[in-house]
Amino acid sequence: MHAMVGDHVHMYSRSVGMTDRRGEIVEVRGTDGEPPYLVRFEDGHAGLVYPGPDCLVEHRTGDGQH
Structure with a gap:
């Protein structure tokens, strides 16, 4: 897994009742x-x-959007 400053991390819940x-x-x-x-x-x-x-890195795009 590779990421840069400004990228976002989405950690999915692994248990019922817990939020992402x-x-x-x-x-x-x-x-x-x-x-x-x-x-x-x-x-x-x-x-x-x-x-x-259970984790996803959402990379920044060139236009500042994710």
Whole structure:
């Protein structure tokens, strides 16, 4: 998995009753765009993310849209 600052992460819920989480990658700590990623989530919290199979990176497009 590769990502850049400004890409978004969508982490799908793995359990009933839990909600999906979305956030923006604010720092890439791995080499060549690899994890871990520092992500600022929609609720304002930030955390280090090592994406698993329940995670999707949504890359920025050239026009600023996702």
